[in-house]
Amino acid sequence: xxxxxxxxxxxxxxxxxxxxxxxxxxxxxxxxxxxxxxxxxxxxxxxxxxxxxxxxxxxxxxxxxxxxxxxxxxxxxxxxxxxxxxxxxxxxxxxxxxxxxxxxxxxxxxxxxxxxxxxxxxxxxxxxxxxxxxxxxxxxxxxxxxxxxxxxxxxxxxxxxxxxxxxxxxxxxxxxxx
Amino acid sequence: xxxxxxxxxxxxxxxxxxxxxxxxxxxxxxxxxxxxxxxxxxxxxxxxxxxxxxxxxxxxxxxxxxxxxxxxxxxxxxxxxxxxxxxxxxxxxxxxxxxxxxxxxxxxxxxxxxxxxxxxxxxxxxxxxxxxxxxxxxxxxxxxxxxxxxxxxxxxxxxxxxxx
Numbered sequence: 027x028x029x030x031x032x033x034x035x036x037x038x039x040x041x042x043x044x045x046x047x048x049x050x051x052x053x054x055x056x057x058x059x060x061x062x063x064x065x066x067x068x069x070x071x072x073x074x075x076x077x078x079x080x081x082x083x084x085x086x087x088x089x090x091x092x093x094x095x096x097x098x099x100x101x102x103x104x105x106x107x108x109x110x111x112x113x114x115x116x117x118x119x120x121x122x123x124x125x126x127x128x129x130x131x132x133x134x135x136x137x138x139x140x141x142x143x144x145x146x147x148x149x150x151x152x153x154x155x156x157x158x159x160x161x162x163x164x165x166x167x168x169x170x171x172x173x174x175x176x177x178x179x180x181x182x183x184x185x186x187x188x189x190x191x192x193x194x195x196x197x198x199x200x201x202x203x204x
Numbered sequence: 205x206x207x208x209x210x211x212x213x214x215x216x217x218x219x220x221x222x223x224x225x226x227x228x229x230x231x232x233x234x235x236x237x238x239x240x241x242x243x244x245x246x247x248x249x250x251x252x253x254x255x256x257x258x259x260x261x262x263x264x265x266x267x268x269x270x271x272x273x274x275x276x277x278x279x280x281x282x283x284x285x286x287x288x289x290x291x292x293x294x295x296x297x298x299x300x301x302x303x304x305x306x307x308x309x310x311x312x313x314x315x316x317x318x319x320x321x322x323x324x325x326x327x328x329x330x331x332x333x334x335x336x337x338x339x340x341x342x343x344x345x346x347x348x349x350x351x352x353x354x355x356x357x358x359x360x361x362x363x364x365x366x367x368x
Contacts, residue, residue: 062320
């Protein structure tokens with residue numbers, strides 16, 4: 027999964043087109059720094075134990091994306107990177123194709139539940155999820171497609187995609203008309 | 205966050221505490237000879253930008269493009285709105301280290317990017333080994349695509365400072 031994610035990252039990483047060696051390459055490196063920061067904040071918002079810290083991390087992520095776009099406009103590719111990251115995070119969290127266990131992850135993260143207890147709870151919840159799908163065999167492709175669909179419906183990703191569309195509209199319509 | 209392979213990875217164990225320093229070296233070493241580099245391609249235009257030179261008020265920076273032309277008055281513009289980048293170049297001008305100062309700042313930002321890449325790998329894949337995360341960050345750090353835009357990969361390789 028790591029390598030799949032890296033491959034997608036390589037394909038989508040447009041700010042790579044320039045430079046450390048040239049002075050004008052500052053645009054790319056600064057943009058990359060802000061974009062990576064926004065991805066870090068995004069993952070933090072995913073793992074946040076409650077609503078408020080999650081929102082704070084998401085706001086920080088949005089601010090970092092805006093800064094990245096103000097460094098170089100190619101950072102508008104960010105929503106696609108967020109989509110890939112969201113899918114990777116969900117696949118990581120759901121090793122057995124279940125959509126449950128998020129609350130447990132949060133509890134373990136805050137130390138409220140020990141990792142072993144948390145894993146036990148996850149297993150119980152996964153078992154319940156499996157029981158609901160008695161008789162159905164989930165293929166990796168099916169899991170991937172379902173995870174992608176769930177990621178698309180995720181409010182966090184919707185916010186980022188909306189932001190990306192607004193950025194594209196600003197770039198194409200407002201700036202071009204100027 | 206639980207990470208596997210702490211004890212089972214002898215290749216990683218001894219230098220893991222030095223990871224930030226090692227990654228910074230990997231990011232900086234290929235580009236050290238760029239510090240003596242001159243002005244090439246777009247550098248000439250950008251470094252003549254009054255916003256970069258500091259000969260224009262800071263408030264006007266936000267309405268100008270990367271080359272210093274007005275974005276919204278209807279005249280010719282480069283259509284690249286990058287005020288934060290211009291601001292950072294202006295700070296370099298203000299610091300007064302000349303051309304090497306611009307290059308050193310670029311390398312410092314590249315080091316920060318490499319560190320962020322490692323942090324992101326560790327954040328996204330905590331169940332993978334630290335070695336995998338560090339390998340990913342190293343590949344990202346030393347990739348020749350960072351050197352300069354190229355018409356082909358071969359050109360890119362030739363322009364990588366160790367081969368330049």
